[in-house]
Amino acid sequence: MTFASFTLADRFNVKALAGSAALGALLFVACSSSVDEAATNTVEPAATASGIDDSGATTNAAGTGNGDAESGAVPISFANDVQPILEQNCVSCHSGTGPGTTHLVMDTVEEIATIAEFAAFRVEEGEMPPWPLTGLAEVAFQYDLSMTTEDRQVISDWAAQGGVLDVDPSTPLTATNQAFPPIDEDVVLQPDESYTGTGELRDDYRCRVIETGQTEDQWVTALEVRPDETRVLHHGVVFLGTAADRDIVDGLSAQDDLPGWQCQTIPRLSEGFANQVAAWAPGTGPITFPEGSGLRTNADDFFIIQWHYHYDGEPLPDNSGLALEFANDQEIQDAGGTLGSVNTEILLGPVEIPCASFEEGPGCDRDVAIERVGREFGFESTFIPAFINGQCGVEPEDFAQFTNGVAQSSCDISAPAGDVVSIWPHMHELGTTYRLTLNPDTPGERVLIDMDRWNFEWQLGYYPDEELVFQPGDRLRLECGWDRALWPAGEESRYIVWAEGTADEMCYTAVATSR
Numbered sequence: 001m002t003f004a005s006f007t008l009a010d011r012f013n014v015k016a017l018a019g020s021a022a023l024g025a026l027l028f029v030a031c032s033s034s035v036d037e038a039a040t041n042t043v044e045p046a047a048t049a050s051g052i053d054d055s056g057a058t059t060n061a062a063g064t065g066n067g068d069a070e071s072g073a074v075p076i077s078f079a080n081d082v083q084p085i086l087e088q089n090c091v092s093c094h095s096g097t098g099p100g101t102t103h104l105v106m107d108t109v110e111e112i113a114t115i116a117e118f119a120a121f122r123v124e125e126g127e128m129p130p131w132p133l134t135g136l137a138e139v140a141f142q143y144d145l146s147m148t149t150e151d152r153q154v155i156s157d158w159a160a161q162g163g164v165l166d167v168d169p170s171t172p173l174t175a176t177n178q179a180f181p182p183i184d185e186d187v188v189l190q191p192d193e194s195y196t197g198t199g200e201l202r203d204d205y206r207c208r209v210i211e212t213g214q215t216e217d218q219w220v221t222a223l224e225v226r227p228d229e230t231r232v233l234h235h236g237v238v239f240l241g242t243a244a245d246r247d248i249v250d251g252l253s254a255q256d257d258l259p260g261w262q263c264q265t266i267p268r269l270s271e272g273f274a275n276q277v278a279a280w281a282p283g284t285g286p287i288t289f290p291e292g293s294g295l296r297t298n299a300d301d302f303f304i305i306q307w308h309y310h311y312d313g314e315p316l317p318d319n320s321g322l323a324l325e326f327a328n329d330q331e332i333q334d335a336g337g338t339l340g341s342v343n344t345e346i347l348l349g350p351v352e353i354p355c356a357s358f359e360e361g362p363g364c365d366r367d368v369a370i371e372r373v374g375r376e377f378g379f380e381s382t383f384i385p386a387f388i389n390g391q392c393g394v395e396p397e398d399f400a401q402f403t404n405g406v407a408q409s410s411c412d413i414s415a416p417a418g419d420v421v422s423i424w425p426h427m428h429e430l431g432t433t434y435r436l437t438l439n440p441d442t443p444g445e446r447v448l449i450d451m452d453r454w455n456f457e458w459q460l461g462y463y464p465d466e467e468l469v470f471q472p473g474d475r476l477r478l479e480c481g482w483d484r485a486l487w488p489a490g491e492e493s494r495y496i497v498w499a500e501g502t503a504d505e506m507c508y509t510a511v512a513t514s515r
Helices: 008-012 078-089 109-113 116-124 149-160 243-253 329-334 366-377 379-392
Strands: 187-189 203-211 218-226 233-241 275-280 295-297 302-310 321-327 343-348 406-414 418-426 431-438 446-451 475-483 508-514
Touching (some): 078 109, 078 149, 109 116, 116 149, 203 243, 203 366, 218 233, 218 275, 218 329, 233 243, 243 302, 343 406, 343 475, 366 379, 379 406, 418 446
Antiparallel strands (some): 187 321, 203 302, 218 321, 233 275, 233 302, 343 508, 406 475, 418 508, 431 446
16 A cells, blocks of 8 residues: 555554564555564664674664765764654653554654654654644744754654664663643543444444542642543543533433443533533643643532544444542632633634535535435534534635635634633644634734644644733634545545534634633
8 A cells, every 4th residue: 555545543653664664665655564574674682782783883773784874974873863852852742641652652762763764754744743833823832842953854864874773772762851741640530431332333422421539629720631542532522511410411321321422512411512621632632721720620520521433443442531630729829820710612613625626426515415414423413514604604605616625714703811721723634724813904913823734643732831811802713724635545525514523524723711
């Protein structure tokens, strides 16, 4: 198979790729997907444990000695040049419970040297470390994962010289910088049993209740979704339920014999739609609220997590959970807080992506597309595209010109007033560009977030590293772009509207503010 036709697991799970006989060739030409154990590019120590043979020459994964040193290139020392870069920029995400561990674990130098060419390609392309913001963004954000041009060149040169190791392959890698500082968890909440889908639904939405186990009112000052079976998890959305919702939730859970209940849309509780407080998608790290703020929870509150499972094969059991850090009223006040809770508001933009001129089929009719959404996600889902279009003042006909496979949308929305805690954009696999602008078309216009290369596998939350306040009357412009060239191989062409499925699309932003 060619690199372009890999599944998501193949394209981004380098653990699966590490056993290939020609990692570099995978990126450019078609090759067999079978693993040739005899040709596996495994780092083997030479005659001595240090990876230096008796002649004093360093060894690499393929045993090629000094790489390009004889050609005049300056030899790159892994220990002195490469390892510090990895430990500064990569290891914290790819070790422990970091968001990158679903793709690659970097516990020892062997695990990176084995895939030196592939890792260098990802670094050269700017895909790793994941920091998709362009220079147009006018706000500084915390946890900037970007790597300097000089450091990228070092990684590239090291791989070009054969991925030479001058240390023992079992040498541990230790993060010297925390891209996502771990939370000081007080409790890890886990459902009583795993959930395994029946296989009848390709996109399976399951709501699970997770009890807080608390006996007094508390503030959640940090939380982290702990995904279990990431091979089938598309996303998780965290809602807060109250005592008034308990009977409703119990009734929903009794609808079948499986844990939780089917919930293709946002759960409806006693006061309408459930209150979203957090979300997880591939690449999302822990959520830490600013000092002196948090999410207010009562002793009898509970969490509901809507898990979206996407099955390309057999369903797998999943038992994902949630880690929480708590504080009481006094601790919030001592940290300068005013006991005002963090609030999350969802901004939605239109999704109208017609088939390109070179595509055809019954699914390219928009009415057929809407009918499919209702069949797969429930009748209520068919109203969402029209609702969003109405709020944004557009009609499907406004997108009819996007027949070259590339589509865009825009929507101006009232900004939620308050101090901005975080901004979390979300699209699916056809997404390419994203921008969020404060007070567009005014003298005070400010681009908050700009991406020219959306990556579904790295859906980061953005936490301002400076004071960012939305005032009453402020407006936000949400802009999204998609490319049908990213349409999954083998999927029948169809008109794409706003819907929940992995092969559908969204233009979505969660904005958390405190007051």
